[in-house]
Amino acid sequence: MEIVFLGTGAGVPAKERNVTSIAVQLVEERGATWLFDCGEATQHQILHTSIRPRRIEKIFITHLHGDHIFGLPGLLGSRSFQGGDSLLTIYGPKGIKEFIDVSLRVSSTHLRYPIEVVEIEEGLIFEDEQFSVRAAKLEHGITSYGYRIVEKDLPGTLLVDKLKVENVSPGPIFQRLKAGETVELEDGRKLDGKEFVGPPQKGRIITILGDTRECQNSITLSEDADLLVHEATFSGEEIELAHDYFHSTTKQAATIASKARVKSLILTHISSRYQRESSSQLLSEAKAIFENSYLAQDFMRYSLPRV
Amino acid sequence: MEIVFLGTGAGVPAKERNVTSIAVQLVEERGATWLFDCGEATQHQILHTSIRPRRIEKIFITHLHGDHIFGLPGLLGSRSFQGGDSLLTIYGPKGIKEFIDVSLRVSSTHLRYPIEVVEIEEGLIFEDEQFSVRAAKLEHGITSYGYRIVEKDLPGTLLVDKLKVENVSPGPIFQRLKAGETVELEDGRKLDGKEFVGPPQKGRIITILGDTRECQNSITLSEDADLLVHEATFSGEEIELAHDYFHSTTKQAATIASKARVKSLILTHISSRYQRESSSQLLSEAKAIFENSYLAQDFMRYSLPRV
Numbered sequence A, B: 001m002e003i004v005f006l007g008t009g010a011g012v013p014a015k016e017r018n019v020t021s022i023a024v025q026l027v028e029e030r031g032a033t034w035l036f037d038c039g040e041a042t043q044h045q046i047l048h049t050s051i052r053p054r055r056i057e058k059i060f061i062t063h064l065h066g067d068h069i070f071g072l073p074g075l076l077g078s079r080s081f082q083g084g085d086s087l088l089t090i091y092g093p094k095g096i097k098e099f100i101d102v103s104l105r106v107s108s109t110h111l112r113y114p115i116e117v118v119e120i121e122e123g124l125i126f127e128d129e130q131f132s133v134r135a136a137k138l139e140h141g142i143t144s145y146g147y148r149i150v151e152k153d154l155p156g157t158l159l160v161d162k163l164k165v166e167n168v169s170p171g172p173i174f175q176r177l178k179a180g181e182t183v184e185l186e187d188g189r190k191l192d193g194k195e196f197v198g199p200p201q202k203g204r205i206i207t208i209l210g211d212t213r214e215c216q217n218s219i220t221l222s223e224d225a226d227l228l229v230h231e232a233t234f235s236g237e238e239i240e241l242a243h244d245y246f247h248s249t250t251k252q253a254a255t256i257a258s259k260a261r262v263k264s265l266i267l268t269h270i271s272s273r274y275q276r277e278s279s280s281q282l283l284s285e286a287k288a289i290f291e292n293s294y295l296a297q298d299f300m301r302y303s304l305p306r307v
């Protein structure tokens, strides 16, 4: 599980930071990439990474501001052009379907793969045997969602060494033991699978929030997450600006991370008023409140290995 | 008058060539820039030029394929964000208005300047004291227009030296002579303005065509143009591919240039199948038919000084 920041700026593209898009690469887990937001030129940014548009399985849109969606029609078209043929599911607030439908229809873009556009409400929006994704509303003037991605715990591994001691040879029995069954051997012994399986591996939790003021749902969505990605459009002292424009400061983001007891915090959606020189200041503002903070840069990768 | 190629690729963006947009800088002429097409990330390309989005006065869309329009909503928003307050007029085929309206509405983009969207038909689509712009349909499967931009002839300059010989001093009389009036001097002499004004300066003609097969309207639009910008999606031998996909080859573009007796031809909209190494081959195919040919590259500038 690896997070790639494709765009880390706010509002308008700048030379240093493109508008928002975040890729969650689930290559090991499911051979797929999930995208969170798709600002203009996201597909251009992708050209400089190892991400394959064909492998994008889901796109989650946090909110409909242009800097989060204007790259969507182009990316959909290119995914088709590059041979993508698998289902793509797009989740987002009400309105996303009209934007996609009209963009594709007016431009005569005929996709060679099926898409499903899900206009979401709060709550569980996706679940399979590996992951669940929940959404909750934030405070951004327009509807803006935060997403909590929870990986399900993996069953423990079979304790092969312990089985060797019991003189059990590999075979179909291993599968049944791993599934927790009680198995009778040819020599009459009965083995309880549960005694030969290690503890379950804890799934990881990532929370990716849309643009927002400091709010309670940000904490709820982030509780005990391994990683929280939170916007920090403004520096610590710009509390009024942040409030007026429905955004957050570095310090507010760090406060959320601290209250939610996350393991790591990455700040993104940085206003273009802050040049590269300001990066260390922005970061130290957050670190003063929540030590394990990082400041996103375009193309930054963050690995979240299974523990 | 200067042409800046912001994107010279076809269909999908590539590292070397972005999707289509062409800026005609009329800084001297009217302190403005006109844009022809606006593929995704046109505003990103503009960041690397001296073009100011605030100064974009008109945008002409040739056709509605995504690689020609998906940069429009973002550019409109950024023009507002960057303080643009003057009227922006957008010309394009039927459908462009719905795309703009829906994109701006869904994304809650509120422009701080007025826009006028003109869904054009063939014929004269704009005229003022400096320029006229005509449009005609090409052959691209969907409606695709070519534009012929004609600068009006400038009146000749006043022959000041000749007036000096006649002992006429500068003053309001000069204006009237320049306007061609016959003026009576205080000493009773009558001077005919027409004898003291040089020949009119010929206005320039630029033709910028949308994607198209080789067709008659391309010639009509380009006749005697100082510059023709023509797509050349495919190399000379790919006549069938070009025909099937409603595009042109290098040689077809050069043939149009030759038949229309233009002064210069610039080939653009080059398929990503052709890498940088192929450039000289593509160019020489065109040059064999029309010598004064150029192959566009992203950020190439082409000056068209007044003669």
Ligand SMILES: [Zn+2]
Binding pocket: A010, A011, A020, A065, A067, A068, A211, A269
């Ligand atoms: Zn934003």
Ligand SMILES: [Zn+2]
Binding pocket: B010, B011, B020, B065, B067, B068, B211, B269
């Ligand atoms: Zn095209």
